[in-house]
Amino acid sequence: MEFRQLESFCAVVRYQSFTKAAEKLYISQPTISTHIRMLEQEFNSRLIIRTTKNIEITPHGKELFACAQKIFTLKNDLIQKWSEENKKIIRIGASTIPADYILPEVLPLFCQKYPDIQLHIHQNDSGNILQSILNGKFTIGMVGMKSFEKELDFVPFFHDEIVMITPKQEKFLHFAQKAFNQDDLISLLKKETIILREQGSGSKKRLESYFEQINLSEKSLNIIARLNDQESIKKLVASGLGISFISAKAITDADNLLTIKLPENNLTRSLYFAYHKDYILKEHILSFIKFVQKFYAKK
Structure with missing residues:
Protein backbone atom coordinates (compact mmCIF):
# COMPACT_ATOMS: atom_id res chain seq x y z
CA MET A 1 0.00 0.00 0.00
CA GLU A 2 1.36 3.41 -0.98
CA PHE A 3 0.42 6.94 0.06
CA ARG A 4 -0.59 7.77 -3.53
CA GLN A 5 -3.07 4.93 -3.54
CA LEU A 6 -4.61 6.14 -0.29
CA GLU A 7 -4.69 9.72 -1.59
CA SER A 8 -6.57 8.58 -4.69
CA PHE A 9 -9.02 6.53 -2.62
CA CYS A 10 -9.69 9.40 -0.18
CA ALA A 11 -10.19 11.86 -3.03
CA VAL A 12 -12.80 9.60 -4.64
CA VAL A 13 -14.64 9.26 -1.32
CA ARG A 14 -14.42 12.99 -0.63
CA TYR A 15 -15.58 14.17 -4.06
CA GLN A 16 -17.82 11.18 -4.82
CA SER A 17 -16.36 11.10 -8.32
CA PHE A 18 -13.38 9.47 -10.08
CA THR A 19 -13.25 12.38 -12.53
CA LYS A 20 -13.15 15.10 -9.87
CA ALA A 21 -10.62 13.11 -7.83
CA ALA A 22 -8.33 12.90 -10.87
CA GLU A 23 -8.67 16.66 -11.47
CA LYS A 24 -7.87 17.54 -7.85
CA LEU A 25 -4.80 15.27 -7.74
CA TYR A 26 -3.62 16.24 -11.27
CA ILE A 27 -3.44 12.65 -12.43
CA SER A 28 -5.39 10.65 -15.00
CA GLN A 29 -8.67 8.89 -14.26
CA PRO A 30 -7.24 5.48 -15.26
CA THR A 31 -4.48 6.02 -12.65
CA ILE A 32 -7.13 6.68 -10.00
CA SER A 33 -8.91 3.47 -11.01
CA THR A 34 -5.65 1.52 -10.86
CA HIS A 35 -4.89 2.82 -7.35
CA ILE A 36 -8.35 1.80 -6.12
CA ARG A 37 -8.06 -1.64 -7.72
CA MET A 38 -4.63 -2.23 -6.12
CA LEU A 39 -6.01 -1.32 -2.70
CA GLU A 40 -8.95 -3.67 -3.14
CA GLN A 41 -6.60 -6.47 -4.15
CA GLU A 42 -4.33 -5.84 -1.17
CA PHE A 43 -7.23 -5.80 1.30
CA ASN A 44 -9.13 -8.51 -0.59
CA SER A 45 -12.30 -6.47 -0.22
CA ARG A 46 -14.51 -4.17 -2.30
CA LEU A 47 -14.06 -0.57 -1.18
CA ILE A 48 -16.06 1.34 -3.80
CA ILE A 49 -19.02 0.18 -5.91
CA ARG A 50 -19.16 2.17 -9.14
CA THR A 51 -22.32 2.48 -11.26
CA THR A 52 -23.07 4.51 -14.38
CA LYS A 53 -24.61 7.33 -12.32
CA ASN A 54 -22.82 7.39 -8.96
CA ILE A 55 -20.49 5.59 -6.58
CA GLU A 56 -21.18 3.85 -3.29
CA ILE A 57 -18.66 3.45 -0.49
CA THR A 58 -18.82 0.00 1.12
CA PRO A 59 -18.63 -0.44 4.92
CA HIS A 60 -15.01 -1.59 4.52
CA GLY A 61 -14.38 1.46 2.35
CA LYS A 62 -15.74 3.78 5.04
CA GLU A 63 -13.57 2.08 7.63
CA LEU A 64 -10.46 2.47 5.47
CA PHE A 65 -11.31 6.13 4.80
CA ALA A 66 -11.46 6.86 8.57
CA CYS A 67 -8.10 5.12 9.11
CA ALA A 68 -6.54 6.91 6.13
CA GLN A 69 -7.58 10.29 7.53
CA LYS A 70 -5.71 9.49 10.76
CA ILE A 71 -2.65 8.33 8.78
CA PHE A 72 -2.50 11.59 6.81
CA THR A 73 -2.93 13.62 10.00
CA LEU A 74 0.01 11.79 11.60
CA LYS A 75 2.07 12.25 8.44
CA ASN A 76 1.39 15.99 8.31
CA ASP A 77 2.13 16.37 12.03
CA LEU A 78 5.51 14.67 11.57
CA ILE A 79 6.37 16.82 8.58
CA GLN A 80 5.47 19.98 10.51
CA LYS A 81 7.36 18.84 13.62
CA TRP A 82 10.54 17.94 11.70
CA SER A 83 10.43 21.13 9.64
CA GLU A 84 10.39 23.15 12.89
CA GLU A 85 13.49 21.51 14.37
CA ASN A 86 15.84 24.17 13.05
CA LYS A 87 13.49 27.04 13.89
CA LYS A 88 12.77 28.60 17.27
CA ILE A 89 9.14 27.53 17.46
CA ILE A 90 7.26 26.57 20.63
CA ARG A 91 4.01 24.66 20.17
CA ILE A 92 1.99 25.38 23.33
CA GLY A 93 -1.23 23.81 24.51
CA ALA A 94 -2.85 26.17 27.01
CA SER A 95 -5.87 25.58 29.23
CA THR A 96 -8.41 28.34 29.85
CA ILE A 97 -6.69 30.43 32.54
CA PRO A 98 -3.22 30.39 30.92
CA ALA A 99 -4.68 31.08 27.46
CA ASP A 100 -7.08 33.86 28.47
CA TYR A 101 -5.28 35.56 31.37
CA ILE A 102 -1.64 34.43 31.73
CA LEU A 103 -0.34 34.57 28.16
CA PRO A 104 -1.85 38.00 27.38
CA GLU A 105 0.16 39.35 30.33
CA VAL A 106 3.52 37.78 29.55
CA LEU A 107 3.67 37.50 25.75
CA PRO A 108 4.12 41.20 24.90
CA LEU A 109 7.22 41.43 27.13
CA PHE A 110 8.52 38.00 26.13
CA CYS A 111 8.21 38.68 22.39
CA GLN A 112 9.88 42.04 22.87
CA LYS A 113 12.85 40.35 24.56
CA TYR A 114 12.95 37.31 22.21
CA PRO A 115 11.66 38.51 18.81
CA ASP A 116 13.12 35.48 16.99
CA ILE A 117 10.98 32.94 18.90
CA GLN A 118 7.61 31.94 17.44
CA LEU A 119 4.79 30.66 19.63
CA HIS A 120 2.01 28.50 18.19
CA ILE A 121 -0.75 28.40 20.83
CA HIS A 122 -3.81 26.15 20.95
CA GLN A 123 -6.45 26.32 23.69
CA ASN A 124 -8.17 23.28 25.20
CA ASP A 125 -8.94 21.85 28.61
CA SER A 126 -6.10 20.51 30.75
CA GLY A 127 -6.96 16.84 30.21
CA ASN A 128 -6.91 17.08 26.41
CA ILE A 129 -3.70 19.10 26.45
CA LEU A 130 -1.87 16.49 28.51
CA GLN A 131 -3.03 13.78 26.12
CA SER A 132 -1.84 15.88 23.16
CA ILE A 133 1.61 16.25 24.75
CA LEU A 134 1.81 12.46 25.00
CA ASN A 135 0.80 12.24 21.34
CA GLY A 136 3.50 14.72 20.32
CA LYS A 137 1.16 17.51 19.19
CA PHE A 138 2.48 20.10 21.67
CA THR A 139 6.02 20.87 22.83
CA ILE A 140 4.80 22.04 26.23
CA GLY A 141 1.49 22.55 27.97
CA MET A 142 0.28 25.22 30.39
CA VAL A 143 -2.32 23.46 32.52
CA GLY A 144 -4.21 23.66 35.79
CA MET A 145 -3.63 20.13 37.04
CA LYS A 146 -1.16 17.27 37.20
CA SER A 147 -1.81 13.77 35.93
CA PHE A 148 -0.49 10.37 36.94
CA GLU A 149 1.16 9.78 33.57
CA LYS A 150 4.73 8.67 34.26
CA GLU A 151 5.87 10.05 30.91
CA LEU A 152 5.12 13.66 31.89
CA ASP A 153 7.02 16.19 33.98
CA PHE A 154 5.36 19.19 35.66
CA VAL A 155 6.93 22.51 36.66
CA PRO A 156 4.81 25.08 38.59
CA PHE A 157 4.78 28.69 37.39
CA PHE A 158 1.75 30.37 39.01
CA HIS A 159 -0.13 30.08 42.32
CA SER A 270 -0.76 25.65 41.04
CA LEU A 271 -0.63 26.13 37.29
CA TYR A 272 2.03 24.02 35.62
CA PHE A 273 4.21 23.73 32.59
CA ALA A 274 3.91 20.12 31.38
CA TYR A 275 6.20 18.35 28.93
CA HIS A 276 7.22 14.84 27.90
CA LYS A 277 10.11 13.42 29.91
CA ASP A 278 11.72 12.02 26.76
CA TYR A 279 11.68 15.41 25.05
CA ILE A 280 14.89 17.40 25.53
CA LEU A 281 13.80 21.01 26.02
CA LYS A 282 15.75 23.31 23.71
CA GLU A 283 17.27 26.56 24.90
CA HIS A 284 14.52 28.79 23.49
CA ILE A 285 11.85 26.67 25.24
CA LEU A 286 13.72 26.87 28.54
CA SER A 287 13.98 30.63 28.03
CA PHE A 288 10.19 30.85 27.79
CA ILE A 289 9.62 28.69 30.89
CA LYS A 290 12.13 30.69 32.96
CA PHE A 291 10.70 34.00 31.72
CA VAL A 292 7.15 33.10 32.84
CA GLN A 293 8.36 31.75 36.21
CA LYS A 294 10.38 34.90 36.86
CA PHE A 295 7.50 37.14 35.76
CA TYR A 296 5.14 35.71 38.37
CA ALA A 297 7.79 35.25 41.05
CA LYS A 298 8.06 39.05 41.11
CA LYS A 299 4.32 39.31 41.71
Missing part, protein backbone atom coordinates in the same frame (compact mmCIF):
# COMPACT_ATOMS: atom_id res chain seq x y z
CA ASP A 160 -3.85 30.40 41.63
CA GLU A 161 -6.87 30.75 43.91
CA ILE A 162 -10.38 29.65 43.00
CA VAL A 163 -13.15 31.83 44.43
CA MET A 164 -16.92 31.69 44.54
CA ILE A 165 -18.80 34.22 42.43
CA THR A 166 -22.42 35.27 42.86
CA PRO A 167 -24.76 37.89 41.41
CA LYS A 168 -24.77 41.25 43.20
CA GLN A 169 -27.84 40.42 45.24
CA GLU A 170 -28.55 41.27 48.87
CA LYS A 171 -28.79 37.64 50.01
CA PHE A 172 -25.14 37.07 49.06
CA LEU A 173 -23.71 40.27 50.62
CA HIS A 174 -23.23 38.61 54.02
CA PHE A 175 -20.84 36.07 52.48
CA ALA A 176 -18.86 38.77 50.71
CA GLN A 177 -18.57 41.09 53.70
CA LYS A 178 -18.24 38.81 56.74
CA ALA A 179 -16.48 35.59 57.68
CA PHE A 180 -18.50 32.39 57.38
CA ASN A 181 -17.80 28.71 58.00
CA GLN A 182 -18.07 25.50 56.02
CA ASP A 183 -21.57 24.73 57.30
CA ASP A 184 -22.75 28.13 56.04
CA LEU A 185 -21.14 27.41 52.66
CA ILE A 186 -22.68 23.94 52.34
CA SER A 187 -26.11 25.30 53.27
CA LEU A 188 -25.79 28.02 50.63
CA LEU A 189 -24.65 25.65 47.89
CA LYS A 190 -27.53 23.25 48.54
CA LYS A 191 -30.07 26.08 48.23
CA GLU A 192 -28.75 27.79 45.10
CA THR A 193 -28.40 26.71 41.47
CA ILE A 194 -24.79 25.98 40.54
CA ILE A 195 -22.82 26.52 37.32
CA LEU A 196 -19.67 24.41 36.96
CA ARG A 197 -16.80 23.88 34.54
CA GLU A 198 -16.74 20.88 32.22
CA GLN A 199 -14.99 17.57 32.91
CA GLY A 200 -11.29 17.73 31.98
CA SER A 201 -10.88 21.21 33.43
CA GLY A 202 -8.10 21.66 36.00
CA SER A 203 -10.21 24.00 38.11
CA LYS A 204 -13.09 21.49 38.04
CA LYS A 205 -10.77 18.75 39.29
CA ARG A 206 -9.51 20.98 42.11
CA LEU A 207 -13.10 21.91 43.04
CA GLU A 208 -14.03 18.21 43.23
CA SER A 209 -11.14 17.71 45.65
CA TYR A 210 -12.36 20.65 47.76
CA PHE A 211 -15.90 19.25 47.89
CA GLU A 212 -14.45 15.96 49.16
CA GLN A 213 -12.56 17.86 51.90
CA ILE A 214 -15.78 19.41 53.20
CA ASN A 215 -17.81 16.21 52.68
CA LEU A 216 -20.07 17.72 50.04
CA SER A 217 -21.37 15.51 47.24
CA GLU A 218 -22.00 17.00 43.79
CA LYS A 219 -25.12 14.85 43.62
CA SER A 220 -26.64 16.94 46.43
CA LEU A 221 -26.31 20.14 44.37
CA ASN A 222 -28.66 21.65 41.81
CA ILE A 223 -26.20 21.93 38.90
CA ILE A 224 -27.97 23.85 36.17
CA ALA A 225 -25.16 24.12 33.60
CA ARG A 226 -21.60 23.02 32.77
CA LEU A 227 -19.48 25.23 30.53
CA ASN A 228 -15.88 25.33 29.29
CA ASP A 229 -15.57 29.11 29.11
CA GLN A 230 -14.91 31.35 32.13
CA GLU A 231 -16.31 34.49 30.47
CA SER A 232 -19.60 32.75 29.71
CA ILE A 233 -19.80 31.52 33.29
CA LYS A 234 -19.29 35.07 34.60
CA LYS A 235 -22.02 36.44 32.36
CA LEU A 236 -24.49 33.74 33.41
CA VAL A 237 -23.76 34.34 37.09
CA ALA A 238 -24.12 38.11 36.66
CA SER A 239 -27.50 37.52 34.98
CA GLY A 240 -28.71 35.68 38.09
CA LEU A 241 -28.76 32.13 36.69
CA GLY A 242 -26.71 30.73 39.56
CA ILE A 243 -23.43 30.85 41.46
CA SER A 244 -20.09 29.37 40.43
CA PHE A 245 -16.39 28.93 41.17
CA ILE A 246 -13.67 30.38 38.96
CA SER A 247 -10.06 31.47 39.10
CA ALA A 248 -9.45 34.76 40.89
CA LYS A 249 -7.24 35.57 37.89
CA ALA A 250 -10.37 35.74 35.74
CA ILE A 251 -12.06 38.43 37.87
CA THR A 252 -11.87 42.07 36.75
CA ASP A 253 -13.33 45.29 38.15
CA ALA A 254 -15.67 45.42 35.17
CA ASP A 255 -17.43 42.18 36.16
CA ASN A 256 -20.81 42.77 37.80
CA LEU A 257 -20.19 40.11 40.44
CA LEU A 258 -19.56 39.47 44.10
CA THR A 259 -16.27 37.66 44.70
CA ILE A 260 -16.21 35.48 47.80
CA LYS A 261 -13.19 33.72 49.28
CA LEU A 262 -13.93 30.30 50.69
CA PRO A 263 -13.63 29.57 54.43
CA GLU A 264 -10.87 27.71 56.24
CA ASN A 265 -9.54 25.57 53.39
CA ASN A 266 -8.94 28.21 50.76
CA LEU A 267 -9.32 26.72 47.30
CA THR A 268 -5.81 27.14 45.90
CA ARG A 269 -3.85 25.32 43.22
Whole structure:
Protein backbone atom coordinates (compact mmCIF):
# COMPACT_ATOMS: atom_id res chain seq x y z
CA MET A 1 0.00 0.00 0.00
CA GLU A 2 1.36 3.41 -0.98
CA PHE A 3 0.42 6.94 0.06
CA ARG A 4 -0.59 7.77 -3.53
CA GLN A 5 -3.07 4.93 -3.54
CA LEU A 6 -4.61 6.14 -0.29
CA GLU A 7 -4.69 9.72 -1.59
CA SER A 8 -6.57 8.58 -4.69
CA PHE A 9 -9.02 6.53 -2.62
CA CYS A 10 -9.69 9.40 -0.18
CA ALA A 11 -10.19 11.86 -3.03
CA VAL A 12 -12.80 9.60 -4.64
CA VAL A 13 -14.64 9.26 -1.32
CA ARG A 14 -14.42 12.99 -0.63
CA TYR A 15 -15.58 14.17 -4.06
CA GLN A 16 -17.82 11.18 -4.82
CA SER A 17 -16.36 11.10 -8.32
CA PHE A 18 -13.38 9.47 -10.08
CA THR A 19 -13.25 12.38 -12.53
CA LYS A 20 -13.15 15.10 -9.87
CA ALA A 21 -10.62 13.11 -7.83
CA ALA A 22 -8.33 12.90 -10.87
CA GLU A 23 -8.67 16.66 -11.47
CA LYS A 24 -7.87 17.54 -7.85
CA LEU A 25 -4.80 15.27 -7.74
CA TYR A 26 -3.62 16.24 -11.27
CA ILE A 27 -3.44 12.65 -12.43
CA SER A 28 -5.39 10.65 -15.00
CA GLN A 29 -8.67 8.89 -14.26
CA PRO A 30 -7.24 5.48 -15.26
CA THR A 31 -4.48 6.02 -12.65
CA ILE A 32 -7.13 6.68 -10.00
CA SER A 33 -8.91 3.47 -11.01
CA THR A 34 -5.65 1.52 -10.86
CA HIS A 35 -4.89 2.82 -7.35
CA ILE A 36 -8.35 1.80 -6.12
CA ARG A 37 -8.06 -1.64 -7.72
CA MET A 38 -4.63 -2.23 -6.12
CA LEU A 39 -6.01 -1.32 -2.70
CA GLU A 40 -8.95 -3.67 -3.14
CA GLN A 41 -6.60 -6.47 -4.15
CA GLU A 42 -4.33 -5.84 -1.17
CA PHE A 43 -7.23 -5.80 1.30
CA ASN A 44 -9.13 -8.51 -0.59
CA SER A 45 -12.30 -6.47 -0.22
CA ARG A 46 -14.51 -4.17 -2.30
CA LEU A 47 -14.06 -0.57 -1.18
CA ILE A 48 -16.06 1.34 -3.80
CA ILE A 49 -19.02 0.18 -5.91
CA ARG A 50 -19.16 2.17 -9.14
CA THR A 51 -22.32 2.48 -11.26
CA THR A 52 -23.07 4.51 -14.38
CA LYS A 53 -24.61 7.33 -12.32
CA ASN A 54 -22.82 7.39 -8.96
CA ILE A 55 -20.49 5.59 -6.58
CA GLU A 56 -21.18 3.85 -3.29
CA ILE A 57 -18.66 3.45 -0.49
CA THR A 58 -18.82 0.00 1.12
CA PRO A 59 -18.63 -0.44 4.92
CA HIS A 60 -15.01 -1.59 4.52
CA GLY A 61 -14.38 1.46 2.35
CA LYS A 62 -15.74 3.78 5.04
CA GLU A 63 -13.57 2.08 7.63
CA LEU A 64 -10.46 2.47 5.47
CA PHE A 65 -11.31 6.13 4.80
CA ALA A 66 -11.46 6.86 8.57
CA CYS A 67 -8.10 5.12 9.11
CA ALA A 68 -6.54 6.91 6.13
CA GLN A 69 -7.58 10.29 7.53
CA LYS A 70 -5.71 9.49 10.76
CA ILE A 71 -2.65 8.33 8.78
CA PHE A 72 -2.50 11.59 6.81
CA THR A 73 -2.93 13.62 10.00
CA LEU A 74 0.01 11.79 11.60
CA LYS A 75 2.07 12.25 8.44
CA ASN A 76 1.39 15.99 8.31
CA ASP A 77 2.13 16.37 12.03
CA LEU A 78 5.51 14.67 11.57
CA ILE A 79 6.37 16.82 8.58
CA GLN A 80 5.47 19.98 10.51
CA LYS A 81 7.36 18.84 13.62
CA TRP A 82 10.54 17.94 11.70
CA SER A 83 10.43 21.13 9.64
CA GLU A 84 10.39 23.15 12.89
CA GLU A 85 13.49 21.51 14.37
CA ASN A 86 15.84 24.17 13.05
CA LYS A 87 13.49 27.04 13.89
CA LYS A 88 12.77 28.60 17.27
CA ILE A 89 9.14 27.53 17.46
CA ILE A 90 7.26 26.57 20.63
CA ARG A 91 4.01 24.66 20.17
CA ILE A 92 1.99 25.38 23.33
CA GLY A 93 -1.23 23.81 24.51
CA ALA A 94 -2.85 26.17 27.01
CA SER A 95 -5.87 25.58 29.23
CA THR A 96 -8.41 28.34 29.85
CA ILE A 97 -6.69 30.43 32.54
CA PRO A 98 -3.22 30.39 30.92
CA ALA A 99 -4.68 31.08 27.46
CA ASP A 100 -7.08 33.86 28.47
CA TYR A 101 -5.28 35.56 31.37
CA ILE A 102 -1.64 34.43 31.73
CA LEU A 103 -0.34 34.57 28.16
CA PRO A 104 -1.85 38.00 27.38
CA GLU A 105 0.16 39.35 30.33
CA VAL A 106 3.52 37.78 29.55
CA LEU A 107 3.67 37.50 25.75
CA PRO A 108 4.12 41.20 24.90
CA LEU A 109 7.22 41.43 27.13
CA PHE A 110 8.52 38.00 26.13
CA CYS A 111 8.21 38.68 22.39
CA GLN A 112 9.88 42.04 22.87
CA LYS A 113 12.85 40.35 24.56
CA TYR A 114 12.95 37.31 22.21
CA PRO A 115 11.66 38.51 18.81
CA ASP A 116 13.12 35.48 16.99
CA ILE A 117 10.98 32.94 18.90
CA GLN A 118 7.61 31.94 17.44
CA LEU A 119 4.79 30.66 19.63
CA HIS A 120 2.01 28.50 18.19
CA ILE A 121 -0.75 28.40 20.83
CA HIS A 122 -3.81 26.15 20.95
CA GLN A 123 -6.45 26.32 23.69
CA ASN A 124 -8.17 23.28 25.20
CA ASP A 125 -8.94 21.85 28.61
CA SER A 126 -6.10 20.51 30.75
CA GLY A 127 -6.96 16.84 30.21
CA ASN A 128 -6.91 17.08 26.41
CA ILE A 129 -3.70 19.10 26.45
CA LEU A 130 -1.87 16.49 28.51
CA GLN A 131 -3.03 13.78 26.12
CA SER A 132 -1.84 15.88 23.16
CA ILE A 133 1.61 16.25 24.75
CA LEU A 134 1.81 12.46 25.00
CA ASN A 135 0.80 12.24 21.34
CA GLY A 136 3.50 14.72 20.32
CA LYS A 137 1.16 17.51 19.19
CA PHE A 138 2.48 20.10 21.67
CA THR A 139 6.02 20.87 22.83
CA ILE A 140 4.80 22.04 26.23
CA GLY A 141 1.49 22.55 27.97
CA MET A 142 0.28 25.22 30.39
CA VAL A 143 -2.32 23.46 32.52
CA GLY A 144 -4.21 23.66 35.79
CA MET A 145 -3.63 20.13 37.04
CA LYS A 146 -1.16 17.27 37.20
CA SER A 147 -1.81 13.77 35.93
CA PHE A 148 -0.49 10.37 36.94
CA GLU A 149 1.16 9.78 33.57
CA LYS A 150 4.73 8.67 34.26
CA GLU A 151 5.87 10.05 30.91
CA LEU A 152 5.12 13.66 31.89
CA ASP A 153 7.02 16.19 33.98
CA PHE A 154 5.36 19.19 35.66
CA VAL A 155 6.93 22.51 36.66
CA PRO A 156 4.81 25.08 38.59
CA PHE A 157 4.78 28.69 37.39
CA PHE A 158 1.75 30.37 39.01
CA HIS A 159 -0.13 30.08 42.32
CA ASP A 160 -3.85 30.40 41.63
CA GLU A 161 -6.87 30.75 43.91
CA ILE A 162 -10.38 29.65 43.00
CA VAL A 163 -13.15 31.83 44.43
CA MET A 164 -16.92 31.69 44.54
CA ILE A 165 -18.80 34.22 42.43
CA THR A 166 -22.42 35.27 42.86
CA PRO A 167 -24.76 37.89 41.41
CA LYS A 168 -24.77 41.25 43.20
CA GLN A 169 -27.84 40.42 45.24
CA GLU A 170 -28.55 41.27 48.87
CA LYS A 171 -28.79 37.64 50.01
CA PHE A 172 -25.14 37.07 49.06
CA LEU A 173 -23.71 40.27 50.62
CA HIS A 174 -23.23 38.61 54.02
CA PHE A 175 -20.84 36.07 52.48
CA ALA A 176 -18.86 38.77 50.71
CA GLN A 177 -18.57 41.09 53.70
CA LYS A 178 -18.24 38.81 56.74
CA ALA A 179 -16.48 35.59 57.68
CA PHE A 180 -18.50 32.39 57.38
CA ASN A 181 -17.80 28.71 58.00
CA GLN A 182 -18.07 25.50 56.02
CA ASP A 183 -21.57 24.73 57.30
CA ASP A 184 -22.75 28.13 56.04
CA LEU A 185 -21.14 27.41 52.66
CA ILE A 186 -22.68 23.94 52.34
CA SER A 187 -26.11 25.30 53.27
CA LEU A 188 -25.79 28.02 50.63
CA LEU A 189 -24.65 25.65 47.89
CA LYS A 190 -27.53 23.25 48.54
CA LYS A 191 -30.07 26.08 48.23
CA GLU A 192 -28.75 27.79 45.10
CA THR A 193 -28.40 26.71 41.47
CA ILE A 194 -24.79 25.98 40.54
CA ILE A 195 -22.82 26.52 37.32
CA LEU A 196 -19.67 24.41 36.96
CA ARG A 197 -16.80 23.88 34.54
CA GLU A 198 -16.74 20.88 32.22
CA GLN A 199 -14.99 17.57 32.91
CA GLY A 200 -11.29 17.73 31.98
CA SER A 201 -10.88 21.21 33.43
CA GLY A 202 -8.10 21.66 36.00
CA SER A 203 -10.21 24.00 38.11
CA LYS A 204 -13.09 21.49 38.04
CA LYS A 205 -10.77 18.75 39.29
CA ARG A 206 -9.51 20.98 42.11
CA LEU A 207 -13.10 21.91 43.04
CA GLU A 208 -14.03 18.21 43.23
CA SER A 209 -11.14 17.71 45.65
CA TYR A 210 -12.36 20.65 47.76
CA PHE A 211 -15.90 19.25 47.89
CA GLU A 212 -14.45 15.96 49.16
CA GLN A 213 -12.56 17.86 51.90
CA ILE A 214 -15.78 19.41 53.20
CA ASN A 215 -17.81 16.21 52.68
CA LEU A 216 -20.07 17.72 50.04
CA SER A 217 -21.37 15.51 47.24
CA GLU A 218 -22.00 17.00 43.79
CA LYS A 219 -25.12 14.85 43.62
CA SER A 220 -26.64 16.94 46.43
CA LEU A 221 -26.31 20.14 44.37
CA ASN A 222 -28.66 21.65 41.81
CA ILE A 223 -26.20 21.93 38.90
CA ILE A 224 -27.97 23.85 36.17
CA ALA A 225 -25.16 24.12 33.60
CA ARG A 226 -21.60 23.02 32.77
CA LEU A 227 -19.48 25.23 30.53
CA ASN A 228 -15.88 25.33 29.29
CA ASP A 229 -15.57 29.11 29.11
CA GLN A 230 -14.91 31.35 32.13
CA GLU A 231 -16.31 34.49 30.47
CA SER A 232 -19.60 32.75 29.71
CA ILE A 233 -19.80 31.52 33.29
CA LYS A 234 -19.29 35.07 34.60
CA LYS A 235 -22.02 36.44 32.36
CA LEU A 236 -24.49 33.74 33.41
CA VAL A 237 -23.76 34.34 37.09
CA ALA A 238 -24.12 38.11 36.66
CA SER A 239 -27.50 37.52 34.98
CA GLY A 240 -28.71 35.68 38.09
CA LEU A 241 -28.76 32.13 36.69
CA GLY A 242 -26.71 30.73 39.56
CA ILE A 243 -23.43 30.85 41.46
CA SER A 244 -20.09 29.37 40.43
CA PHE A 245 -16.39 28.93 41.17
CA ILE A 246 -13.67 30.38 38.96
CA SER A 247 -10.06 31.47 39.10
CA ALA A 248 -9.45 34.76 40.89
CA LYS A 249 -7.24 35.57 37.89
CA ALA A 250 -10.37 35.74 35.74
CA ILE A 251 -12.06 38.43 37.87
CA THR A 252 -11.87 42.07 36.75
CA ASP A 253 -13.33 45.29 38.15
CA ALA A 254 -15.67 45.42 35.17
CA ASP A 255 -17.43 42.18 36.16
CA ASN A 256 -20.81 42.77 37.80
CA LEU A 257 -20.19 40.11 40.44
CA LEU A 258 -19.56 39.47 44.10
CA THR A 259 -16.27 37.66 44.70
CA ILE A 260 -16.21 35.48 47.80
CA LYS A 261 -13.19 33.72 49.28
CA LEU A 262 -13.93 30.30 50.69
CA PRO A 263 -13.63 29.57 54.43
CA GLU A 264 -10.87 27.71 56.24
CA ASN A 265 -9.54 25.57 53.39
CA ASN A 266 -8.94 28.21 50.76
CA LEU A 267 -9.32 26.72 47.30
CA THR A 268 -5.81 27.14 45.90
CA ARG A 269 -3.85 25.32 43.22
CA SER A 270 -0.76 25.65 41.04
CA LEU A 271 -0.63 26.13 37.29
CA TYR A 272 2.03 24.02 35.62
CA PHE A 273 4.21 23.73 32.59
CA ALA A 274 3.91 20.12 31.38
CA TYR A 275 6.20 18.35 28.93
CA HIS A 276 7.22 14.84 27.90
CA LYS A 277 10.11 13.42 29.91
CA ASP A 278 11.72 12.02 26.76
CA TYR A 279 11.68 15.41 25.05
CA ILE A 280 14.89 17.40 25.53
CA LEU A 281 13.80 21.01 26.02
CA LYS A 282 15.75 23.31 23.71
CA GLU A 283 17.27 26.56 24.90
CA HIS A 284 14.52 28.79 23.49
CA ILE A 285 11.85 26.67 25.24
CA LEU A 286 13.72 26.87 28.54
CA SER A 287 13.98 30.63 28.03
CA PHE A 288 10.19 30.85 27.79
CA ILE A 289 9.62 28.69 30.89
CA LYS A 290 12.13 30.69 32.96
CA PHE A 291 10.70 34.00 31.72
CA VAL A 292 7.15 33.10 32.84
CA GLN A 293 8.36 31.75 36.21
CA LYS A 294 10.38 34.90 36.86
CA PHE A 295 7.50 37.14 35.76
CA TYR A 296 5.14 35.71 38.37
CA ALA A 297 7.79 35.25 41.05
CA LYS A 298 8.06 39.05 41.11
CA LYS A 299 4.32 39.31 41.71
